[in-house]
Amino acid sequence: MEHKEKGTKNKALAALEFQLLQVQKKVADWLNNKCRNLPASALMVILIIFCSSCASLLVMLIMGKI
Incomplete structure (x- = not known):
């Protein structure tokens, strides 16, 4: 069964x-x-902001702030 x-x-x-x-x-x-129509520089800025935000969130989680 x-x-x-x-x-x-x-x-x-x-x-x-x-x-x-x-x-x-x-x-x-x-x-x-x-x-598709965004320039490479704009995509790079978006990527940097996204990665920085995720890293900040993870640090806050590790430190117990959230």
């Missing part, structure tokens, strides 16, 4: 993984279309 439940869980996880990958692909395609 337990083996049968494991198979069902694996199928459910595989279906969930497939759905998440489909959503990820749609979002990536949408973002690519939106950013």
